[in-house]
Amino acid sequence: MKPKLTLKDIARELDVSISTVSKALKNSEEISTDTKEKIQAFARLYNYKPNNIAISLKNKRTKNIGVIIPDIVHHFFTTVFRGIEKYANQRGYNVIVCISDESFDREVINMELLANGSIDGFIMALSAETQKRQDFNHLREVTEQGIPLVLFDRVTDQIACDKVIIDDEAAGRDATRRLLESGRRRVALFTTQSYLNVSAKREVGYRKALEAAGLQVDPELILRLPYQYEEEQASEAFFKSRKFDAVLCVNEIFAIRGMRLAIKLGLRVPEDVAFIGFTDGILSRYSTPSLTTVDQRGEAMGERAAEMLIQKVEDRFDEADPTQFRTEVIPVQLIERESAVLGKPTKADG
């Protein structure tokens, strides 16, 4: 077991000073060709690699970025994470992930831990609990320290920082409109019970689309489910007591479970009921029937978030002026598959 070689080790072996070694390894002009070659050869031979931690301490930058997400099993976050990791890695940054598990406390603890020097900046999506309590002090503390922060998907107006989102309202509206245009008349909504920004916005879009088509919003057609629901009673009762010919679901799992239940109850998809979901995950692609869905462009969001963050990090390092904060809207895309057959869109929305 050979411990890591340090500059000091090399200096001792070669009987020169530490700073000579340091300079030689950076090919400094100050050092004679002879000694440089000798030192470099030795370093190569024994596979010298500088210690990241020491460099971090010296430079006050870690080349790590902290990612805090509510959940990794949800496919959407996985793809965002993939986008972040891909871009960051390409730029020489590593990614430290913490999963808040939708818990406010875990979000705060992890954030404070990482903020103490472990990372150069944060990328995060707020936990459900955080959105519920509307308590953003931990974010504020971090930004006040000058640590760059990029929020994605689950964001808040309360914090001034870069943001990457999709236009959830427009996406909800367009999906609903497309259902109406394809001849559906009673469109139900399966959404979450809770305080998720994104769900709320999609619901607004849903309502607007109905109103724009001159239809009443029937509260009876809105089903609010627990975020991670497992039993099917609520939805089964819903199916049996209401008539509708289409469903907009705020996520993929609600859609898949809905379809499954519909089929079990003897309905045909999409003939009797059409389904549109959110999140283009593996479930959407591989389900039977496959799911027509709003692609949230997770990987693109992740890449863009990482790009924005790294730019801020390097600006700060180069003492560039703190350019203003931007909110980037990633265009979504409706992917048509089997669960809802749509015509061509009649008009483009913004």
Add this chain to the structure above:
Amino acid sequence: MKPKLTLKDIARELDVSISTVSKALKNSEEISTDTKEKIQAFARLYNYKPNNIAISLKNKRTKNIGVIIPDIVHHFFTTVFRGIEKYANQRGYNVIVCISDESFDREVINMELLANGSIDGFIMALSAETQKRQDFNHLREVTEQGIPLVLFDRVTDQIACDKVIIDDEAAGRDATRRLLESGRRRVALFTTQSYLNVSAKREVGYRKALEAAGLQVDPELILRLPYQYEEEQASEAFFKSRKFDAVLCVNEIFAIRGMRLAIKLGLRVPEDVAFIGFTDGILSRYSTPSLTTVDQRGEAMGERAAEMLIQKVEDRFDEADPTQFRTEVIPVQLIERESAVLGKPTKADG
């Protein structure tokens, strides 16, 4: 924008020495109650938090663990990651993830980068390319430096380190046996083309089960697909030219796609063809019909791997003797759903 407070700052403000501050904040007996209270109050007021990097440098331990996985979109790795993160976090460790994307080079680069002080130990599953080339020098280098390493799922005999695996051969054998016991006679195998250890072992199990039942292995019934295949021609041809009443698939996606195709070709699942897959992901649970599958216990594997790693890390830190390496076999579980109806198992295998 207020930069982080350091011990030095506090010392200056309170006109004491740095070490007094340091000791006071650790409640050392050496310091008078007066000064301790004064210093602690000040630190609390201005929210002093020690700098992780400085502590890492001093202690030669980072409280970070490096995780290198081939892919995060594959649900199995996601769940393992979740298990790792959960346990590590609980023990006060953070997780740095790198995705090798099945590439040997990316695996090597990331590993070397992290090995230079950024982490206290590694948890990883080998990339497909690494398994193909059978080149493990990067792993050897790391273990020779005394950095603890735990391999999971995709492991190799070539490296002496802790390992966490499932018994893939037994799992393949048992699944096949159960199909045979339920009356199936011609069991096909959908496996990967390549050099994945796990696929190979599952195939061995498949063969043994057939032989144990006195059946010939028919090479015609083995379909080898590219790892991330997207077209369905190969499998469609396979379906049309062969007769079989059951399929064992080495992963979830192969199974889902296979079922989909079978249904498209007019077969009933499970009546005409039964399917068993590997990996109990969301696809298995939510597909129609839902998939009977071998649960690889990803989260359990992750937790166990993290536990083994952290133990080695702390042993090393406490200069405990390097206890021998262990290979832990996580018991798998056959989850029966709709795609294959099995009877009770007749005998337990080891």
Add this chain to the structure above:
DNA sequence: TTGTACGCGTTATCAT
């Protein structure tokens, strides 16, 4: 009870 000095590994500045 408090402070000084040193070390962790590196780099940058200033002497020699």
Add this chain to the structure above:
DNA sequence: ATGATAACGCGTACAA
């Protein structure tokens, strides 16, 4: 061309 010194932030053995 080379080396000594200080600094990054912290902890600790030792000195006062």
